[in-house]
Amino acid sequence: MFKKFFCFIILLVFSNCNKIIDNTEDKSLRKYAKNSNILIGTAIESIQLEDIKFAETLKREFNYITPENSMKWGFIHSKRYEFDFDRADKIVDFALKNNMKVRGHTLIWHIENPEWLLKLENDTSVNFENILAYHIKTVVKHYKGKVYAWDVINEALEYNRYKETFWYKNIGEDYIEKALKWTHKEDPNAKLFINDNMIEEINPKSDFLYELVNNLLSKNVPLDGIGFQFHLKLNNSLDMESVEKNIKRFLELGLEINFTEVDIETEGELTEEKLEKQATIYKKLMILVKKYDKVTAFTTWGLSDKYSWIVREYDNKNPGLIFDEEFNPKLAYYKIKEILQLP
């Protein structure tokens, strides 16, 4: 009798466990994010859409997409007088068809620029402002009404000063202000962002950015927000208090913040302990997104470890995204969902 009762209890618990799992999987990040007015995003390449598991997971879990590379100059404007929108169009079409928003990335970056552009450096007969304005005008016009937010400027700073990029050298520091104005003129409804790395905490770089955007805003330059990239390594832990203070000061300027490129790279063999540590960091980041209304988006730089740039470029098999190579959710997935679910 006791044995039967014991078995019954075990069965009951077990069947409930299954229910809990089913239930959780049924309720995607995307559904909870929508309830909390949060954009939950990831960076993708158009070719990945051909992977059925990838496309299914993307549709189910995310409501925000960043083209990982296909809007960068080297891909979209690889010939001087021609634009190639094919790959980026595929991504934008997929997003709109599936009710997702698009984060345009990026109109200006110092990397992945075409040969033809770099060759013009030092040519005094060239009007660099015209070239940049033409690029911005053409790309932004093509995606007018389709791209929700643009990373107009990407990684323009170096420690506590401007990075000496192609545009900085050829136009001067005003290239930032000009680019924002040209973008706004072409699509007044798109949200405009300055995106950068290592500006998450209060430090000389974020101080410099703070002064820069304060100055832009005082001149009424169109700017809606700052993208904090959050490319992290498990061992270099962030000072979350400093991150929160930093978030607050940018929000107080009336700006929005997006977490734009989150990944948490892990060195060496992947252990349970490392996965837990990684999940805790993801959770802490999501707590900040949830806490501040104007921290509006949380984007991971890649959907699954299968396609991460860290695997491709740094030959590290543990790039620390929230889905593994088989598209199984990792502990980090459940931790961020736990926070998204809160009322």
Ligand code: XIL
């Ligand atoms: C990376 C892509 O993921 C790679 O595939 C590409 O080879 C190089 O660029 N910061 C950024 C992103 O703003 O655009 C970068 O993306 C990663 C670092």
